Amino acid sequence: MNGSVIAQLVVSGSLMGLVYALIAYGFQLTYATSKSINFGQGELVMVSAFICLTMTNLGISYWFMVPLGLMCGALLGLFVERAGVRLALEQKNEGWILLTIIIGLFFFSAAENIWGRDDRPFPTPISSEALQVAGIRITPLELSVALGVFAIMGIIELFKRKTLLGKAFEAVAADRDAAELMGISATKTIMLSYSLSGVVAAVAGLLVSPITTVGPTMASALVLKAFSVAVVAGLDSGFGVVLIGLFLGSLESLTSYYVGSGWREAPGLILLILALAVRPTGVFGKIPIKKV
Amino acid sequence: MIKRLFLICGAEALLALLMASIPMAVNNTFVLGLLTLLTIYAILLIGLGITVGYLGQINLAQAAFLGLGAYSAALGVTTFGCGMLPALMIATAVGCLFGGVLAFPALRLEGPQFALSTLSFMALTATTLNEWESLTGGAQGMSVPRPPIFGLMLNAKGFYWLCLILLGLVWVAMRNLLSSQWGRAFEALRDSPIATDAMGIGTHRHKAAAFILGSGIGGLAGGLYAFNFQFLQPQIFIYDLMVILLLGVVLGGRKSLWGAFVGAAIVVLLPNLLSNRLLFQIFSGTGFVFALIAGARGLLAKSTRPFQALAPVVAMGLLVFGGMFVDNTEDWRKAIFALMLFSVVVGLPDGLMGFAARLLTRLFRIIPAPFPAASDLESVLVCRQPTSEPILSVRELTRHFGGVRAVDGISLSVRSGSVHGLIGPNGSGKSTLVNVISGLYAPNSGEMLLHGVPLPRGSLFQVARRGIARTFQNLQIFTELSTLDNVMVAMKGIIRSPLPLVLLGLTGKSERRVQADGLALLELVGLADQSRIPAKDLPHGAQRFLEIARALARRPQLLILDEPAAGLAHPDVIKLLGIIRRIRQCGITILLIEHHMEVVSDLCDIVTVLDGGRIIAEGRPEEIKRHPKVIEAYLGARHVQSAGEPVAAAPELMPV
Amino acid sequence: MLVVDNLYAGYGKSEVLVGTSLTVKQGTVVGLIGPNGAGKTTTMRAISGELKPTKGTVMLDSKPVQGLDASRIARLGLAHSPEGRRVFGPLSVEDNLLLGAYHRLPRFFGFRSRAAAELERVYDLFPRLMERRRQSAGTLSGGEQQMLAIGRALMAQPKIMLLDEPSMGLAPVVVDEVFSIISRLKESGITLLLVEQSASRAFEVADYAYVMERGRVVMEGKPAVLQQDARMVAAYLG
Known part of the structure; x- marks a missing residue:
């Protein structure tokens, strides 16, 4: 084994790992407020990427398109909340699992028919010419993925810790009914969490599409690994998803180099099932207290 | 009785007959192909229905079990030269095996995490099938010859009949299983996993058993699938198939064998429906009109929320x-x-069959089978002679939550055959103490002994198995089950039926015994005439009594009653006193948490008073009432002086 | 300030409140007492909107509020400090307090300075919270959590405060402390509806009291009068 090959694999793997972490972070946002996640999050990533691509093709400049794309992501997130989640939460059942899968399926089929089944390149102003840093090849495009992931997660974490609205967000996560008594509307907070989660999905779409190209199935593999990351890290630790994301990403690129590219999905899935066997609430998750 | 048998079994027999005779009347390979697929999917969906319907968990791995079953049956034939039946057995066994491998970690999870782990399992299976080219042929696929059965080569028609027979077998076995103690346990653990554990029914292992069963059936369906198409590709067993399967279960209706069949029929027929424009328009139009009428009715009757009426x-x-x-x-x-x-x-x-079932029960009033006569209460409770030895002793027990010391070094011993009262102000740690003893919480430190032997820590199930039964302050009844079924569930570990006999439907005798014993306990608490009512429809007081009867069904040595009088009206309190006395006569030791002084002073031999997680007094009820520390705990330090005057203190002591 | 008339509410099929009526006048402390399971906490929950009443009216400041969401009622000036304290465990003490004032603070920036005066008042009242303001609320002792819960409700500058069983699970010494704070609040003119299991505790601070039993008010009057009433015994025996 060659040290620099491993380093190279680890670096490029961790960059993908950051994308998984970002999508997983989108699950955490909604899980915190409502104990629900959008099983169709991958479709949100894909649809927002397609919308951004369409806007670019219409001649809207990249930097103007970005905020519009994020807004579309937020709207899609809101739609999922309204159509798929709210009723089930009101009835206190788990119908939202099925409904978000169903909505994802609908988005998938619609995208397939509207934009076609082929993968398309996504134009970006950021160069993909490799730089050599300490013997490791890395492109500005890849760097932009890392920067983008840290930026959006940083902004949201700052929002959660430093603004009153963000603290209200955490209050709803801690005790929904008590938060209502403080005048915090849980429904609105959940809507906010879903729209933030939609924004996160749109950011993920924008960041990865130049690398993976845009197509209906672009996110299905991504989201599967994001699920693994979210469950392994636990659904309530933002720090945890980044660590696990980085770990999984590198593990994956090593596996695909040394075992075979078809097996690249395997470590994530095995890691997931193993982690569940050892610690069902996730490595960084909190163990809830049973109540009677 | 005859009408009931006729309606239920008759419909099943009619369906079987109809399904069996179609290929004789219609000689069309296309129709035969559809029918074969229909039976295979029906088997698959019955399996999936166990997890989705009975356990109430979204299982996204059934497509994987179909695939695993299909490939293992195929490999059995191509590699080992198995016949049809051995190959199908291999498929079933492989389904069970992988079901078990997945169940033990995954079923410790609830809701989304469970769905996610099954989803990952499915993806892992698809990857493996695709990549392990030396074994599966990879993406190119592999072809499977249809092996002979008992040396006989089956043609398409014969294979269809085989599938139909297997569907019949699975159907009957599942009906037997689900109407037995096992089925009740499955339903119960969805309503309250805490209570099933407390009733000595290992929630986790029952969930796993149900899941393994469902996976095994999935594997069987996979084997049939392989021999039906005689060609396998990993791409078949992925996300798309899973969505179709969910469609089948949800459309047909959960918790119903008929639902699985109807779901399978829709899933099989739907693709053909979609390719024909006219049929599609008729179909969608009917759906639209149906949704419109149902929605309007729901809105007018205000029985549904606007979203629920409008969204469809x-x-x-x-x-x-x-x-x-x-x-x-x-x-x-x-x-x-x-x-x-x-x-x-x-x-x-509730799906289409849920809807149809409601309609049908309104049309035909089916009289349920009569119950046997109630057993003798003495034989049910197994009376013991009290030994006056301590049955339970607890030493230096502590349990904190964050900064709150809920139980802070409690030592206590309960004499066999006594009624031991546990009182204290709200939040003094009474409930936490019994939650630690009964295994809901693990203690932070300290020891607990039952008959001098250490009790398991932090496992409701294992503590229940040692002969401690309990009720809950916040009721944990199995809401969807009937009153009698609630009690019968708790007897699963007491009167056992071996699984093979259950599947063959040969447990009628022990089933009747369980019914008779359950009725005896319901008579004790005065609910015998409400045995068929769903427990959720009982009034609050009756639900409390039901919990007592259910706990007694465990034939406990020690019965923990957690505020049995909370929220009871006065006549019910009197009734409760009678019941507790009757239980005590049988020599069952009782640990009673109570607020009502009336109950405590009437019943208890000894009373322990807790405050702030510690014991502040212990003694006979009349001593306790005068104990200065008790008065202080309830009334605050300033009132201690006036405590000497019983008249002035009495009203304030009462909220104990 | 608060008028409750013929209120019905319950959980699922079981009705807990069957026609509760009570009135809290501005600037008074009203005690709500009764045995366990009488419906005291349910009354509080039905007033604050945590539980939707099935029948009856709740007038806050002569406006009907029954059936509104809890968050809406809170914004109208009712602060409910719930049974079991329910502090936000993972958040710091100070964040808990700031959230108490949520509905009258800016959502994004500058909320700390806007709440500074109120925060200081609460810290004055509970010096111990000041010491622990950076600590997460879940690690506080039971008594400190109760003080935090009261402080959090005070931060809202409510027109009326509902305080549910402040003595629950606390050692007698701590209860004394809590009640001396309630007395101080009373002197400052707070309007308070207090649920308490120990009648004598409630009588210490209340101007007026209601006795509940099985979902309705069975007696009411000034504490001095109620204390002499023989029927109190009956009510408590429930």
Whole structure:
């Protein structure tokens, strides 16, 4: 084994790992407020990427398109909340699992028919010419993925810790009914969490599409690994998803180099099932207290 | 009785007859192919229905079990030269095996995490099947010859009949299982996993058993699938198939064998329906009208929320409207599935068969089978002679939550055959103490002994197995089960039936015994005449009594009653006193948490008073009432002086 | 300030409140007492909107509020400090307090300075919270959590405060402390509806009291009068 090959694999793997972490972070946002996640999050990533691509093709400049794309992501997130989640939460059942899968399926089929089944390149102003840093090849495009992931997660974490609205967000996560008594509307907070989660999905779409190209199935593999990351890290630790994301990403690129590219999905899935066997609430998750 | 048998079994026999005779009447390979697929899917969906319907968990791995079953049956034939039956057995066993491998970690999870782990398992299976080319032929696929059965080569018709017979067997076995103690346990653990554990029914292992069973059936269906198509590709067993399977279960209706059949029929027929424009329009139009009527009725009767009434109408409307503009409905297959599924999940949560079943029970009033006569109470409770030895002793027990020391070094010993009262102000740690003893919480430190032997820590199930039964302050009844079934569930570990006999439907005798014993306990608490009512419809007081009867069904040595009088009206309190005395006569030791002084002073031999997680007094009830520390705990330090005057202190002591 | 008339509410099929009526006048402390399971906490929950009443009216400041969401009622000036304290465990003490004032603070920036005066008042009242303001609320002792819960409700500058069983699970010494704070609040003119299991505790601070039993008010009057009433015994025996 060659040290620099491993380093190279680890670096490029961790960059993908950051994308998984970002999508997983989108699950955490909604899980915190409502104990629900959008099983169709991958479709949100894909649809927002397609919308951004369409806007670019219409001649809207990249930097103007970005905020519009994020807004579309937020709207899609809101739609999922309204159509798929709210009723089930009101009835206190788990119908939202099925409904978000169903909505994802609908988005998938619609995208397939509207934009076609082929993968398309996504134009970006950021160069993909490799730089050599300490013997490791890395492109500005890849760097932009890392920067983008840290930026959006940083902004949201700052929002959660430093603004009153963000603290209200955490209050709803801690005790929904008590938060209502403080005048915090849980429904609105959940809507906010879903729209933030939609924004996160749109950011993920924008960041990865130049690398993976845009197509209906672009996110299905991504989201599967994001699920693994979210469950392994636990659904309530933002720090945890980044660590696990980085770990999984590198593990994956090593596996695909040394075992075979078809097996690249395997470590994530095995890691997931193993982690569940050892610690069902996730490595960084909190163990809830049973109540009677 | 005859009418009941006729209606239920008759319908099943009729369906079987009809299904068996179609290929004789219609000689068409296409129809035969559809029918074969229908039976295979029905088997598969019965398996999936166990987890989705009975356990109430979204299982996304059934497609993987189908695939695993299919490939292992195929490999059994190609590699080992197995016959049809051995190959199918291999398929079933492989399904069970992988079901077990997945169940033990995954079933410790609830809801989304469970769904995620099954989803990952499915993806892992697909990857493995695709990549392990030396074994599976990879993406190229592998062809499977249809092996002979008992040396006989089956043609398409024969194979269909084989599938049908297997469906019949699975159907009957599942009906037997689900109407036995096992089925009741499965339903109970969805309502309250805490209570099933406390009733000595290991929640986790029962969930795993149900899941393994469902996976095994999935594997069997996989084997049939392989021999039906005689060609396998890993791409078949992925996400798309899983969505179709969910569609089948949800559309047909959960918790119903008929539902699985109807679901399978829809899943098989739907693709053909979509390719024909006219049929599609008729179908979607009917759906739209149906949603419109149901929605309007729901809105007018105010029985549904506006969203629940309107969303299916919008979804079905989109289906009708979209269908007019789209060139090829086949391309939009997934969107159409999505819209239909959405409407059903939102508008008809019980599925088509759930809806039909409600309609049918209104049309035909079926008289349920009569119950046997109640057993003798003495034989049910197994009376013991009290030994006056301590049955339970607890030493230096502590349990904190964050900064709150709920139980802070409690030592206590309960004499055999006594009624031991545990009182204290709200939040003094009474409930936490019994939650630690009964295994809901593990203690932070300290020891607990039952008959001098250490009790398991932090496992309701294992503590229950040692002969401690309890009730809950916040009721944990099995709401969906009937009153009698609630009691019968708790007897699962007491009167056992071996699984093979259950599957063959040969446990009628022990089933009647369980019924008789359950009725005896219901008589004790005065609920015998309400044995068929769903427990959720009982009034609050009756639900408390039901919990006592259920705990007694465990034949406990020690019965923990956690505030049995909370929220009871006065006549019910009197009744409660009578019941507790009767239980005590049988020599069952009782640990009683109570607020009502009346109950405590009437019943208890000894009373322990807790405050702030510590014991502040212990003694006979009349001593306790005068104990200065007790008065202080309830009234605050300033009142201690006036405590000498019993008259002035009395009203303030009462809220004890 | 608060008028409750013929209120019905319950959980699922079981009705807990069957026609509760009570009135809290501005600037008074009203005690709500009764045995366990009488419906005291349910009354509080039905007033604050945590539980939707099935029948009856709740007038806050002569406006009907029954059936509104809890968050809406809170914004109208009712602060409910619930049974079991329910502090936000993972958040710091100070964040808990700031959230108490949520509905009258800016959502994004500058909320700390806007709440500074109120925060200081609460810290004056509970010096111990000041010491622990950076600590997460879940690690506080039971008594400190109760003080935090009261402080959090005070931060809202409510027109009326509902305080549910402040003595629950606390050692007698701590209860004394809590009640001396309630007395101080009373002197400052707070309007308070207090649920308490120990009648004598409630009588210490209340201007007026209601006795509940099985979902309705069975007696009411000034504490001095109620204390002499023989029927109190009956009510408590429930």
